[in-house]
Amino acid sequence: MKRKTSVYDSSKDKTLKQLVKGESPLWIRIVMSILRIWFFIYDCLNYLPYQLFNSPTEKLRKSERVKAKWVDERDGPIRNIDGHASESFPGKDTIDKVWRHCVELYDESPCLGTRQLIEVIEDQQPGGRIFEKWHLGEYTWQSYREVENQVGRLASGFKDLADEEKSAKVVIFADTRADWLISALACFRANVTIVTVYATLGEEAIAHAINETEATTIVTTSELLSKIVTLGKKCPTLKSLVYFQQVNAKAAAPDLAPFREQFKHVLSLNGLLTRNKEILKESTAVKSDIALIMYTSGTTGQPKGVILSHENVVASLCGQGHGVGIIGNTDTYIGYLPLAHILELDAELTCMTRGAKVGYSSPLTLHDRASKIQKGTHGDCHALRPTLMAAVPAIMDRIFKAVSEEVAASPRFMQELFKLNYERKRARYLEGYCSPFLDRIVFKKIRRLLGGKLKGVLSGGAPLNAETQRFMNICMCCPVVQGYGLTETCGAACVADINDMSTGTVGPPVRCSDIALREWPEGGYSPFNDPPQGEILISGENVSLGYWKQPEKTAEDFIMYKGKRYFATGDIGQKRDDGSLLVIDRKKDLVKLQHGEYVSLAKVECALLNCPIVDNICVYGSGLEDSVVALVVPNQKHLEKIAEEEGVDSKDLKTMCEHPKVVAAFKKQLDAHSTKSKLSRVEIPSAIHLCPEVWAPDTGLLTEALKLKRKPIQNAYQSTLDNLYKSLKKN
Structure with a gap:
C-alpha cells in the first residue's frame, strides 16, 4: 500500500478551536513562536535517533498494513488476515477448561484484587440528603490458585442446590466485584446456566428474567437485598438465595427473616463455600451446553435473553485476545463496568487468559473526583495504576469535557500553551513520531486521572466520537481503540489494531468471526459501492444460539446468507482498503x-x-x-x-x-x-x-x-x- 504523507492543519482542529477562542495578545504570540522554533531545533537534534530506534516509517507501515480481506466475492465474508481460529488453547473448548488451564499456567500470580474500605463518612447536604464518602486503602490480591480453590468449593455448593431442581439456573443480580466472577466460574464448573441481569434494574424487570428462564437460585449482594424483598412471591421457581457479604463491615447486618419465609435455602457466599466438603475439580459441560442467558440492555424494547454457549464464549476469548494483542502477564486491568454486560465479562476473562490481574472498582470510586471518594483521598485508578481498561463512549466523553473545561477555564497563556503542545503532539503522532518530552512534562497531569500507567484503552458499547478518540489518544499518551460487537456475538466481532493511528474505525473482524456486508437498497448501501458498504452480518463460533423462548425473533435476526448462518446486526458498515470497518449508520436510527x-x-x-x-x-x-x-x-x-x-x-x-x-x-x-x-x-x-x-x-x-x-x-x-x-x- 502506498504510504500517504501526514499533513496536519491545526486551523481545522475543532477541539483546539473549542479550547481557545479569539486572538491572543502579542506577547503570548511571540512566546509561542519562540517555543515553535525550539521544537524545530529539538526535532533536528533527534531526527537520527528517531530513525534508528523508533522509526516513524515503520509505525506508519504497521498502521496502514492490510488487516482483513474478502474471502471470495464482495458480497461474501471479510476475514482477518491471520486466518480463522476459535480456541486460545487447542482442546480447551469450555470456559472451565480454559480457566483451569490458566490456573496451571499462572498458579500463584495475582489474579483478582479488591480494595480495602477503611472508613465511610456520611456527608449531609444542605437539603438534608446524606451522601456516603469512602476512604479506601490498598488492594489485596487473590492468586489464580486461591481463586481456583474457591471456585472448586463453590461449584460443589451450586451443584448441590442444582441437584435438588430440574434444569437449574442461577440468576446473578449483583454489582461488579470479585465474588461475581468467582461465582460465575463456579457455575461454569458445576455446569449450571447463569442468567445475568443488571444491578440497577427494579424488581419487576428482575422477576421477568427469572420467570422467563425459570431460574431456581438468585445470587445477590447484601446491599441489594432491599430491592428484592417480595421477589420470592413473584417467582415461584426460585428456591434458593445466596448473598455476598457487605462491603462495609460496620454497617448493620441485613434482615434475612423475610427471605427465610420465601426461600428454601438462604445462604451467605461463605455458607455456600462450606455447604459441601467435596471440591469439584472438573466440569461435565461440553462446548454446546448453555453457559449464559444474558439479558440485553434493551435499547429498542423489552430486554431479550441471549443464549450463549461455552463454545461462543471460548471463541470470543480467542478472537479478542488476538485482536487486542498487547495483553501480557505483567498487566493490570481495572474492572468497573457491569459484569452483566458482555463487554466487561469478556474483557476480564480475556485478560485472565494472558495472565493479567484484574482489580475491581466502580464508576463511583474510579478516580479522585468520583462522587463516592472522600475529599483528600484517592480513587481506585491512583491506587491500582492500571495498564489496561475498557470504557463506554459516555465515560470517555465525560473525561474529554472535564479536561476541555479545565483548560478553557485556565489563564489565556496556559490555554495557548496547551494548544501549542496539543497541536504539536497531534501532528507528530500522525507522522509516526512519539513525544516523550511532552508526555512527561505537559500531559502527565491529565494522564494521572486514570493512574498514569495506561498502555491501552478499549472503547465499546456504542460509537466513539472521532474527536474524543483523538483527544484521549493524545492526552492519555496511549492507544485508544474501538471494538464492535453485540451480546448476540458474545462481545467484540471487530477490534481496531493497536498500531492503527487513524480514528473512527472499529478494526478488522477478530479471528473467530467472518463479516459480510449485505446490500440494503432502500438506504443506497451495497458491497459493490466504492467504498463497499452494507448491513453488517456476523458469522462464527461466537454467534449466539438465539433468544431464549423467542423463536420468531431468533428467526428474524439469525439468518442464512450465502449458505452460512449469520447474525444480522442492523448496523451499516463500510470497508476500508486495509480491511478495517467503519460503522456509518444504523437501519433503526435512520428516519425518512x-x-x-x-x-x-x-x-x-x-x-x-x-x-x-x-x-x-x-x-x-x-x-x-x-x-x-x-x-x-x-x-x-x-x-x-x-x-x-x-x-x-x-x-x-x-x-x-x-x-x-x-x-x-x-x-x-x-x-x-x-x-x-x-x-x-x-x-x-x-x-x-x-x-x-x-x-x-x-x-x-x-x-x-x-x-x-x-x-x-x-x-x-x-x-x-x-x-x-x-x-x-x-x-
Whole structure:
C-alpha cells in the first residue's frame, strides 16, 4: 500500500478551536513562536535517533498494513488476515477448561484484587440528603490458585442446590466485584446456566428474567437485598438465595427473616463455600451446553435473553485476545463496568487468559473526583495504576469535557500553551513520531486521572466520537481503540489494531468471526459501492444460539446468507482498503423525513454530544415532518453562564430550562456547533427542549452502557415532541 504523507492543519482542529477562542495578545504570540522554533531545533537534534530506534516509517507501515480481506466475492465474508481460529488453547473448548488451564499456567500470580474500605463518612447536604464518602486503602490480591480453590468449593455448593431442581439456573443480580466472577466460574464448573441481569434494574424487570428462564437460585449482594424483598412471591421457581457479604463491615447486618419465609435455602457466599466438603475439580459441560442467558440492555424494547454457549464464549476469548494483542502477564486491568454486560465479562476473562490481574472498582470510586471518594483521598485508578481498561463512549466523553473545561477555564497563556503542545503532539503522532518530552512534562497531569500507567484503552458499547478518540489518544499518551460487537456475538466481532493511528474505525473482524456486508437498497448501501458498504452480518463460533423462548425473533435476526448462518446486526458498515470497518449508520436510527431525505439520528447525536453545553441528547424525527427536533440534557455549569449572559437571575435548573431567552441562546450555540461539525440543513435540529431531569439507567431512559433507550424516551416525552413540531408550524 502506498504510504500517504501526514499533513496536519491545526486551523481545522475543532477541539483546539473549542479550547481557545479569539486572538491572543502579542506577547503570548511571540512566546509561542519562540517555543515553535525550539521544537524545530529539538526535532533536528533527534531526527537520527528517531530513525534508528523508533522509526516513524515503520509505525506508519504497521498502521496502514492490510488487516482483513474478502474471502471470495464482495458480497461474501471479510476475514482477518491471520486466518480463522476459535480456541486460545487447542482442546480447551469450555470456559472451565480454559480457566483451569490458566490456573496451571499462572498458579500463584495475582489474579483478582479488591480494595480495602477503611472508613465511610456520611456527608449531609444542605437539603438534608446524606451522601456516603469512602476512604479506601490498598488492594489485596487473590492468586489464580486461591481463586481456583474457591471456585472448586463453590461449584460443589451450586451443584448441590442444582441437584435438588430440574434444569437449574442461577440468576446473578449483583454489582461488579470479585465474588461475581468467582461465582460465575463456579457455575461454569458445576455446569449450571447463569442468567445475568443488571444491578440497577427494579424488581419487576428482575422477576421477568427469572420467570422467563425459570431460574431456581438468585445470587445477590447484601446491599441489594432491599430491592428484592417480595421477589420470592413473584417467582415461584426460585428456591434458593445466596448473598455476598457487605462491603462495609460496620454497617448493620441485613434482615434475612423475610427471605427465610420465601426461600428454601438462604445462604451467605461463605455458607455456600462450606455447604459441601467435596471440591469439584472438573466440569461435565461440553462446548454446546448453555453457559449464559444474558439479558440485553434493551435499547429498542423489552430486554431479550441471549443464549450463549461455552463454545461462543471460548471463541470470543480467542478472537479478542488476538485482536487486542498487547495483553501480557505483567498487566493490570481495572474492572468497573457491569459484569452483566458482555463487554466487561469478556474483557476480564480475556485478560485472565494472558495472565493479567484484574482489580475491581466502580464508576463511583474510579478516580479522585468520583462522587463516592472522600475529599483528600484517592480513587481506585491512583491506587491500582492500571495498564489496561475498557470504557463506554459516555465515560470517555465525560473525561474529554472535564479536561476541555479545565483548560478553557485556565489563564489565556496556559490555554495557548496547551494548544501549542496539543497541536504539536497531534501532528507528530500522525507522522509516526512519539513525544516523550511532552508526555512527561505537559500531559502527565491529565494522564494521572486514570493512574498514569495506561498502555491501552478499549472503547465499546456504542460509537466513539472521532474527536474524543483523538483527544484521549493524545492526552492519555496511549492507544485508544474501538471494538464492535453485540451480546448476540458474545462481545467484540471487530477490534481496531493497536498500531492503527487513524480514528473512527472499529478494526478488522477478530479471528473467530467472518463479516459480510449485505446490500440494503432502500438506504443506497451495497458491497459493490466504492467504498463497499452494507448491513453488517456476523458469522462464527461466537454467534449466539438465539433468544431464549423467542423463536420468531431468533428467526428474524439469525439468518442464512450465502449458505452460512449469520447474525444480522442492523448496523451499516463500510470497508476500508486495509480491511478495517467503519460503522456509518444504523437501519433503526435512520428516519425518512417528509420530503424523502434520510437522517441518521445516531450520527447527529454523536456530533452534538461533543458540544460542551450538552450532557446528553436524543434527536427525534417523524416521517410526517420535514425536520428533526431534539431533547437535550444541558450541562448545568454552561447553562448558568448562558442564563447570566441573557439577564436571567435564577440558578434553578427547571427555571433556566424553560426560559425562552435561555433556550434561544442555547440553540444558537448548538446550531453553531452543528455547522462546525458539518451537519447538513436537515440534520440540524429545528427546535429543542431542555430537560432538567438527569437521564440515567435507573430512570429507564438509558441502558447500563449509557446508551439511549429511544422508545422509552419517546414515550416519556411524546407530548413535548409534539409541542416542538407545533411551535415550528406556528413560526
